[in-house]
Amino acid sequence: MTLYLTIAVIVLVFVVIFQIAKASEYVSVLKGEETSRKQNNKINGFLMVAFLVLGLIGVWYCNHLFFHKTLFAYDAASVQGEKVDSMLWLTIYVTGSVFIATQVLLFWFAYKYQEDDNRKVFYFPHNTNLELLWTVVPAIVLTVLVVIGLRNWFSFTSEAPKEAQVVEITGKQFGWVYRYPGKDGQLGKKYYKNIDASTNELGIVWDDKLGQDDIVSTQALYVVKGKPVKLVIGSRDVIHDVGLTQFRMKMDAVPGIPTTMWFTPKYTTKEMKEVSGNPNFVYEISCDQMCGNGHYSMRGIIEVVTQAEYDVWMAKQKPQYYTAFPDKDPSALKALADSVKPEITKVPIAIAQKAVAKI
Amino acid sequence: MSTEAILHAHSTIAVSHEAAHGEHHEHHHHETFISKYVFSMDHKMIAKQFLITGMVWAVLGGLMSVLFRLQLGYPDSTFPILEDILGKWAKGGRITPEAYYALVTTHGTVLVFFVLTAGLSGTFANFLIPLQIGARDMASPFMNMLSYWFFFTASIVMLSSLFIETGPFSGGWTAYPPLSALGSASPGSKTGMDLWLVSMALFVVSSLLGGLNYIATVLNMRTKGMSMTRLPLTIWALFFTAVLGVLSFPVLFSGFILLIFDRNFGTSFYLSDIYVNGVGALPNEGGSAILYQHLFWFLGHPEVYIILLPAMGMVSEILSVNARKPIFGYMAMIGSMFAIAILAFLVWAHHMFVTGLNPFLGSIFVLLTLLIAVPSAIKVFNWLTTLWRGNIRFSPAMLFAIGFVSLFISGGLTGIWLGNSALDIHLHDTYFVIAHFHIVMGVASMFGMFAGIYHWYPKMYGRFMNNSLGYIHFWITIAGAYLIFWPMHYEGLAGMPRRYYDYSIWESFKQFAELNRFISTVAMIVFATQLLFLLNFFYSIFKGRKVTTQNPWGSNSLEWTTPINPGHGNWVGEIPEVHRWAYDYGKDGKEFIPQTVPVGADESHH
Numbered sequence: 001m002t003l004y005l006t007i008a009v010i011v012l013v014f015v016v017i018f019q020i021a022k023a024s025e026y027v028s029v030l031k032g033e034e035t036s037r038k039q040n041n042k043i044n045g046f047l048m049v050a051f052l053v054l055g056l057i058g059v060w061y062c063n064h065l066f067f068h069k070t071l072f073a074y075d076a077a078s079v080q081g082e083k084v085d086s087m088l089w090l091t092i093y094v095t096g097s098v099f100i101a102t103q104v105l106l107f108w109f110a111y112k113y114q115e116d117d118n119r120k121v122f123y124f125p126h127n128t129n130l131e132l133l134w135t136v137v138p139a140i141v142l143t144v145l146v147v148i149g150l151r152n153w154f155s156f157t158s159e160a161p162k163e164a165q166v167v168e169i170t171g172k173q174f175g176w177v178y179r180y181p182g183k184d185g186q187l188g189k190k191y192y193k194n195i196d197a198s199t200n201e202l203g204i205v206w207d208d209k210l211g212q213d214d215i216v217s218t219q220a221l222y223v224v225k226g227k228p229v230k231l232v233i234g235s236r237d238v239i240h241d242v243g244l245t246q247f248r249m250k251m252d253a254v255p256g257i258p259t260t261m262w263f264t265p266k267y268t269t270k271e272m273k274e275v276s277g278n279p280n281f282v283y284e285i286s287c288d289q290m291c292g293n294g295h296y297s298m299r300g301i302i303e304v305v306t307q308a309e310y311d312v313w314m315a316k317q318k319p320q321y322y323t324a325f326p327d328k329d330p331s332a333l334k335a336l337a338d339s340v341k342p343e344i345t346k347v348p349i350a351i352a353q354k355a356v357a358k359i
Numbered sequence: 360m361s362t363e364a365i366l367h368a369h370s371t372i373a374v375s376h377e378a379a380h381g382e383h384h385e386h387h388h389h390e391t392f393i394s395k396y397v398f399s400m401d402h403k404m405i406a407k408q409f410l411i412t413g414m415v416w417a418v419l420g421g422l423m424s425v426l427f428r429l430q431l432g433y434p435d436s437t438f439p440i441l442e443d444i445l446g447k448w449a450k451g452g453r454i455t456p457e458a459y460y461a462l463v464t465t466h467g468t469v470l471v472f473f474v475l476t477a478g479l480s481g482t483f484a485n486f487l488i489p490l491q492i493g494a495r496d497m498a499s500p501f502m503n504m505l506s507y508w509f510f511f512t513a514s515i516v517m518l519s520s521l522f523i524e525t526g527p528f529s530g531g532w533t534a535y536p537p538l539s540a541l542g543s544a545s546p547g548s549k550t551g552m553d554l555w556l557v558s559m560a561l562f563v564v565s566s567l568l569g570g571l572n573y574i575a576t577v578l579n580m581r582t583k584g585m586s587m588t589r590l591p592l593t594i595w596a597l598f599f600t601a602v603l604g605v606l607s608f609p610v611l612f613s614g615f616i617l618l619i620f621d622r623n624f625g626t627s628f629y630l631s632d633i634y635v636n637g638v639g640a641l642p643n644e645g646g647s648a649i650l651y652q653h654l655f656w657f658l659g660h661p662e663v664y665i666i667l668l669p670a671m672g673m674v675s676e677i678l679s680v681n682a683r684k685p686i687f688g689y690m691a692m693i694g695s696m697f698a699i700a701i702l703a704f705l706v707w708a709h710h711m712f713v714t715g716l717n718p719f720l721g722s723i724f725v726l727l728t729l730l731i732a733v734p735s736a737i738k739v740f741n742w743l744t745t746l747w748r749g750n751i752r753f754s755p756a757m758l759f760a761i762g763f764v765s766l767f768i769s770g771g772l773t774g775i776w777l778g779n780s781a782l783d784i785h786l787h788d789t790y791f792v793i794a795h796f797h798i799v800m801g802v803a804s805m806f807g808m809f810a811g812i813y814h815w816y817p818k819m820y821g822r823f824m825n826n827s828l829g830y831i832h833f834w835i836t837i838a839g840a841y842l843i844f845w846p847m848h849y850e851g852l853a854g855m856p857r858r859y860y861d862y863s864i865w866e867s868f869k870q871f872a873e874l875n876r877f878i879s880t881v882a883m884i885v886f887a888t889q890l891l892f893l894l895n896f897f898y899s900i901f902k903g904r905k906v907t908t909q910n911p912w913g914s915n916s917l918e919w920t921t922p923i924n925p926g927h928g929n930w931v932g933e934i935p936e937v938h939r940w941a942y943d944y945g946k947d948g949k950e951f952i953p954q955t956v957p958v959g960a961d962e963s964h965h
Contacts, residue, residue: 003440010887014890014891014894017828017831017891018828018891018894018898020827021825021827021828021831021895022825024826024827025825025826025827025904028826029904037752040753040826040830041751041752041753043830044753044758044830045751045753047834048753048761051834051837051838055841058841058842058845059845062845062846062849063849065846066846066849066871066874067849069849069853069870069871070849070852070853071852071853071854072852081785083781084781084782084784084785087779087781087782088776088782088785091775091776091779091782094775095772095773095775095776098768098772099768099769099772102739102740102743102768103765103768103769105743106742106743106746106761106764106765106768107761107765109743109746109747109749110746110751110753110761113682113746113747113748113749113750113751114751114753115683115750115751115752116750119750120945120948121682121683121684121748121749121750121944121945122684122747122748122749122945123684123685123944123945123946123947124684124685124687124744124747124748125685125686125687125688125689125942126687126688126689126690126691127687127688130740130744131688131691131737131741134736134737134740135733135736135737138732138733138736139733142729142730142732142733142775145729145775145779146725146726146729146779149725149779149780149781149782150722150725150726150780150781152781153718153721153722153725153779153780153781153784154718154722156781156784157718157721172634172636173544173635173636192632192633192634192640193640195634195639195640197636203634233715236633236634237537237541237544237633237634237635237636238535238536238537238538238541238544238633239535239537239538239648241713241788243788243854243856245785245789245853245854245867246854246867248784248785249784249785250713250784250785250787250788251713251715252713252714252715254648254649254714254715255537255630255631255632255633255648256630256631256632256633256644256645256646256647256648257631257647257648257649257715258715259714259715260715278866280866281866282866284865284866284867286854286856286865286867286868287856288787288788288789288856288857289535289788290460290530290531290535290538290858291538292530292538292544292545293456293457293460293529293545293546293547294456295460295858295859295860296456296858296859296860296861296862297861297864299864299865
């Protein structure tokens, strides 16, 4: 019922506006088209300058309402992010002043030079000096922006420092899988045809010794404050994107083509709760490349912790290899061995002992 | 070959079809409903066909945006009426994610291609090129007709994809594989994607037929005295647009062909190392998903200028006519359009800064991208100087032209942010991008289109549109456009990603719920205002105030020397000769001097 009522009201409003507009046309014919055109011209001329003033107030008000909700209200969470921020401010100053100057000129001219019977228009088809001026000045300003931009770009995309922590992050519909190299500090080979949904989400090649101590997790990505972290990014199915908005970083995850990105976190998650003034703050990984119907829910978490906390957390992790082959897991074997000791033969114990010794 | 000869050839075809009636250049021969309104070869009728088809798509595409804005603005509410309209796509009155993504995708595709390419340059290139260069019709009226009907067929195929069981394509208008290549990865990538590809392929054919025709016509069929540097800027703009289209659409087409092969014939151009949930590992190895993006954006970026250039050209013309003052820097305007046309081909990879593109290659694209700001700046300052010390008449067309300049400035400046890769790394694929391209490409070009419609309506239909409605339309639309898109910059600066169905689970992005509701509300009001414009348009065709003078705006260009309701062939008798450029307004104390007036002996020289 309300629906039909709404439609009826809308139609009514339409009809009213339309009738008024029609009537005004008849009036203008009666008054003489010239007179009514001049009247309309005055009204629109006034509206031009009114729009300018209200618009500029609106720009200020919008900033007042929303600035504190953006990321620029507080510090960037990474060393690289600081550079993005400073560059962004410079760009705001440059484009902002051009914006205000040109919009003011546009609407002011429109108002000032509205039709007037006494005005003679100025026949001004071209002026080489003026045209040169507004070719050269923008070119110089842009060059400055390009130089600053490229310096940052090359520093962001440079090779990660040697001491960087390496973590692999893989996107899939619709979630993230993280892989940390084990004690050997190196990630093992993987091949997508080895993927097994329950035991080997990434398709790690188990024959590769380097991969046998790799730790795989889907819970949260743990990184260390103050230590550069290099993400090796991949995708299992379609293109995803690792969006780290607080760190001001972003990189696509492309199936078949690994990409990388590195940054240095400045604040732990705990510290960031204070910096941002949001007690619920978490670092989120947002998928920023359309990847299917669950795109909007492809959320990951980054925990930035201190080195000590990281070490404690790391010590609790178990290599994926033992999930795939529980019988090779020394701790499980030991438990098994302990529980069944009295009745079993020597052989399994021998194997278990061997395995333990190997670790 | 002269225009006369071409027309002659065309008449013969028409006659052989109708098997009667002599050939007159005045074209009083009997036309049937079919030959006049359906399979018409008159460029003016084809222009109207493009325009009205474009309007239908604009309403559908706009309606789609209203629907998905409902979801974004009111994510927790249910609207039972949606279930009545959309059925299973809005179970319980809430749009499903599948439907949301399908709406977003179709909105993007039809607005970019069907409305702002076919509807804009299809309409005005067809309408204005022969009229403003002094030709009786296009170089090939038959190809011109085909161009429309290929577009029409593309429209039907696209429309049909909305009604299939698995839904229309839903992977974004850019259709990146592997998502668009694998039906198993998304239901929209099944039959919906096949139809999408067929439709787009037909659309490419339509664009090429149209574009080649426009180029041939501009180069060969100008009337006597109409040198290239006497052409109105509209024609230059439409000419560059056609060149861009002809050179870049085939590349897009090749990208689509490879995609069709990957989808249907087991090739691996774009596919490698893929394991799909529930399906398992696919056999494809060695392809590159990034290759598609290169092919797509090689059209995709020029496409931005295909959309924008016609608007720029028309705005230049309309500003000059209504400021009663010559366009400032005519040659600089042509030069900057030429520069834009060249650079348009050299910046495509700025859409791909974060795909893992080689950083050095990226840096080249940064440089070339920001270079485009220079010709853009020239254009803006030239427009401003055109207004300076003019005598401005605020016709609805003029208002929209001024609005275009304002929006072009606002949206163009944010391009400087996004083109700089080190900033793009943060802003890429956020609402900042949405705000940027909607303002600079979407709304600005729509404004150019509105300006063109209001300005040339008297020539199209021999009647005026209602002015008061035009004013209401303008002021609500420009205020609404800024209210919708300006605050989106802030969402982007918070990193809010685009193409999300729901933000409520995100700690980083959920603070904008109220703003999203506001934007959705304004979007609905602006959409309703566009319906008012359509009402004005169609009502005025039949009931509008009649045009009584040949040249109602006091304009210099040739289209205003034709009869009020020009027939097929445009001019009765000889095509007028041209003696000067199109912008002699306010020269030597004369209000305007049409192009057909010979240069007087005592005329000042500039």
